[in-house]
Amino acid sequence: MDQEMKPARSLSSIAFRGGAFRRETRSVPAERAVAISVGGSTHAVMMASPADIEDLGVGLVLNERIVDRFEEIDAIEIVETEAGTDCQVRLVPERAETYVARRRQMTGPVGCGLCGVESLELAGRVLPEVTAGERVSPERLVRAMDEMSAEQKLSRLTRAVHAAAFHKREGSMVVLREDVGRHNALDKVAGHLARNGVDPASGFITITSRVSVELIQKAAVMGCGLIAAISAPTELAIAEAEAAKVTLVAVLRGEEFEIFTSPDRIEGAQEPLDADETLLA
The missing domain is CATH 3.40.140.10 (Cytidine Deaminase, domain 2)
Structure with missing residues (x-):
């Protein structure tokens, strides 16, 4: 690191x-913009500590019921960019078929001021x-x-x-x-x-x-x-x-x-x- x-x-x-x-x-x-992407589509962007990002990605897809079990996750890849960290989650084929890649509509989350931002680039502003x-x-x-x-x-x-x-x-x-x-x-x-x-x-x-x-x-x-x-x-x-x-x-x-x-x-x-x-x- x-x-x-x-x-x-x-x-x-x-x-x-x-x-x-x-x-x-x-x-x-430290604080960094972190995107959680599912099936190639950004699901959420948040500010987070730059550690244990895989745990964050797994916990989010489980807690939001994108998957029911850890075994439904096929792979996780952490990609670092200038804008932030992208935790890319790939689902097993059977589960991926049921996941509709769409931007989540948030209603004022209380834990993070950037949740629902559509890309890492939008997390940082001039x-x-x-x-x-x-x-x-x-x-x-x-x-x-x-x-x-x-x-x-x-x-x-x-x-x-x-x-x-x-x-x-x-x-x-x-x-x-x-x-x-x-x-x-x-x-x-x-x-x-x-x-x-x-x-x-x-x-x-x-x-x-x-x-x-x-x-x-x-x-x-x-x-x-x-x-x-x-x-x-x-x-x-x-x-x-x-x-x-x-x-x-x-x-x-x-x-x-x-x-x-x-x-x-x-x-x-x-x-x-x-x-x-x-x-x-």
């Missing part, structure tokens, strides 16, 4: 601890660079996460949902939305801002989940320059945030957090960096 396909990678971040910034390293999980966004103090980030936590009524009731929120640099939280899917929660926030004429560049996003690439894509498309999460990001999410010039703050817990990209939007975060130093070096 080459460097890009390792399940985790050590990357640099700027940590805010004890009231001061310092440089640290963190291991972040994102706009986000140049807007005011600088935010560390104290404001900490307060914003506390604001979101205080308003998570459905989460306290069920312990089974994610939340996303939008905050202005000054003042209180603008909107919070909860959903079983973290992608759905952020989409709901984007919808509220659009319906109420609120410019996403005028504030920042907080989320209660890990940071996967889909969340960075959504923030960039919204034009929001800063997203802060309670959990860690994936390697691909960091790369996408770097490319889109989105400030990615993660592991925001208590009064501590880490900045992975574009630290210029965080007050005081520039001091630990040399002029030519990059967070992804």
Whole structure:
């Protein structure tokens, strides 16, 4: 397995601890577009860890009842492309005759923001660079996460949902939305801002989940320059945030957090960096 396909990678971040910034390293999980193809036709595309892909393919065709038994799978081939990994599943002739090669119609899956995408090429998109966004103090980030936590009524009731929120640099939280899917929660926030004429560049996003690439894509498309999460990001999410010039703050817990990209939007975060130093070096 080459460097890009390792399940985790050590990357640099700027940590805010004890009231001061310092440089640290963190291991972040890899994330890759994976297509599951059945009989030569793409059945689903998802973002996944680049390990145990054959298991993923077998589990999916079994769980979706494309086959009833493992023995109905004739062969599995893993094909690596620039766009991602294609797990090509070939069925035994008898079973292949009953499988109609058609694109699956999805109704908002909660586990993956890209399921139902029709090809690996569509899983990656060219994102706009986000140049807007005011600088935010560390104290404001900490307060914003506390604001979101205080308003998570459905989460306290069920312990089974994610939340996303939008905050202005000054003042209180603008909107919070909860959903079983973290992608759905952020989409709901984007919808509220659009319906109420609120410019996403005028504030920042907080989320209660890990940071996967889909969340960075959504923030960039919204034009929001800063997203802060309670959990860690994936390697691909960091790369996408770097490319889109989105400030990615993660592991925001208590009064501590880490900045992975574009630290210029965080007050005081520039001091630990040399002029030519990059967070992804």
